[in-house]
Structures are given as C-alpha cells and as structure tokens.
Amino acid sequence: MHLHHLLTGSYTNTSLFLLAFDSISRTLTLNSTVPGYGLHQFVTSNAAKDRVYATTMSEPPRLFSWIVDEHYQFTHLDTVNITSSSCYISENSHFAFSAGGPTARINVLDEDGSIGEQTDELYLIPEEDGERVDKTRDAVLYGGHGFDVNVNGKGFVPYLGMNSIYMYDIGENGSARLQSINTSPTEGDGPRNSYPSRDGRLLYVVTEHTQWLDVYEITDTQLKHKQRASAIPSDVRGQFTFRSNTVQPSRDGKYLFTSTRSWNNTEANGYVAAFALDRKGYLEKEEAVTFYEALVTLGSAGGLRVVPWVDETNCDPNGLTDYMYLSDTSEGWMFILGWTPSNHSLDLVASLLYPGNATPYEATWLD
Structure with a gap:
C-alpha cells in the first residue's frame, strides 16, 4: 500500500483536513475537508484508526469525537x-x-468510542483559585499542555508555568492520585510535551522555552532526571528565540525526534533533531546525530508525528525507514520528512500549501 491518509486540525479554520500521502510519487494532496466545530489544534486517533478525538482553541472549552x-x-x-x-x-x-491551562481531566470512553462521563478532574493549581484563573486557549501558553499515561498506569502532565511535570497514579476506575510534582532541571525550562517509553521505565520531555530534550527515570512515585540534550544546533542557541514542541520515537524505538519552531523571528527557521537511543532507551550521546532545518519558521506549530506503518514500497535495507509530518502556521505548509538511519539523514519528501487562510496545526495518521 502506497497511499496513506492523515487528518489535520487547523490553527485558523474550523474544518478538519484529510490529506493523502503517496509514498511512490512522493506527493501530498488535499483529499477532502471535514466539517468541524472549532479551531481544532490537536487531533488523535485510537489504535484501530476508526475513532478520532480533537481539542479546540475555540470557546467554550470542549472535546470532540468522530467515527x-x-x-x-x-x-x-x-x-x-x-x-x-x-x-x-x-x-x-x-x-x-x-489537559490545558489550570486543569486536566479523565473521561471514560463509551462502547461506541465516544467520550463519556468524567471520571476525574485534576486541578494543577489550588482548587480554590479555579474560579478566578484564565481557562481560555491563552492559558495553555503558561499552563498544562498534555496528559500522557504509560503502560504502568502512571500519568504525566507537563506544566509550563510551574516549570514542572505532575505525576499521577491512574486507577482502574479512571481516578488520578497525585504522586509528585517534579521540577525541571533549570528555571524557565517550560516542560511542554512528554512521551513515555514503551516499557514504562523512562519519560522523554521537551522544554518549550529552553529547547532541551530531557530523559527521566520513572520510579514508583517520582521522576529522576538522567540526561539532557539540545533540540537546536549549538550555533543558534542564544542567537534567536525558539519554542520547542514535540518529542516522538521512531517506529523501531531506536531514535527520538524533536521539533522546534522559531518564535516571532523570520531570520531563523524551525528545526527537527534526531537522537540515537541505546538498548535501555537512554540517549547514546547527549547530542543530536543530525538536525533538519525547516524551510520556514514553522510559526506557532512545529507539530510532528511519525507514521505507524512500514513503507512496503521501499525495499532498500539501508534506505528510508520512517516518515513524519511537520506542520507550519507561518505560511500554511504541511511537510513530510523522511528518516534514513543508515546515514542519519532527515530529508524533505513532500509538501502541501493549505488553501486560503487555513494553516495546519497537529494531525493524526489514519493509515
């Protein structure tokens, strides 16, 4: 199979966009638009790829699901x-x-895959302050961003303003018990996005404000910081302002990729970094094996997700093994990058400029 689909949200349009990526012709095209209910900044799908879930930057705060x-x-x-x-x-x-801003929540998924009743709500600030604090889309700039749960039932919420990662124990009934608030190694880091290792032993975290990739060991009740590497080249650190976005593994789990966007500065572009992991999941070296410089700043996006499928059209064992999307709001591009581990190269494979004023934010691969 050489035609694959991804569904994207938009930073500036209420619709969802279904894109088709052809790995033989190396083209990315707009397949169709899907009526939406807000500026869907983030979309994800279940393992079967027959249910889609989305957040929105529009008011009031809501979650959405589709078949x-x-x-x-x-x-x-x-x-x-x-x-x-x-x-x-x-x-x-x-x-x-x-999670977003001052709160996070857990909802049961009903039998049809829809988002059901709330099982727990987590206040990332003193609950008595909940009525007076900002709960709009602006709050995510200094509040909670994501909520990831590992195979051992440990939940993690990076919180930018508190410069910390909240760790929870998730019960079988969908309840959450706070176990620790883990401060990032340096002041002003702003932990944004996390990814638990597949065996549940490690947590990878990218800091939005300081562009570090951090590796933590997950103990029974807290995180233990072990490694730190730069998500941007050393020669641009301190020269321009950046905002890091995402950390994602390769399909085989041997590499990590991070994405970083330039922030309000057209003189610098965004970056994707690749890091090699050892057999236990730690960084082989506390430095990237390569950096890919994007063609644009990436604006407020810099979203990145690795495809879950094997490219059966590529039979070269030393060739490209992973595709990933990279999103841009500065001009409205969606890029597809290809990863070749044999020579540690990240290259542009395909691109699509969104129509009108639409700009992509995050996406989910459907096949």
Missing part, C-alpha cells in the same frame, strides 16, 4: 464540555486524557 469508516467518511459522535481549553488529548482504549 471514521473504511472510505474515510467522518460521522460526528459527540461533543463534551470541559472546564478549561485543552491543548492535547490522548487515550488508552478505556479513557480519554486531556
């Missing part, structure tokens, strides 16, 4: 009101986990 059939037709399942605008949402087939 996806085999012909890539989308049927809206439900809309759920929440306390504060969530940035990211994740799921583990039983529950949906979302």
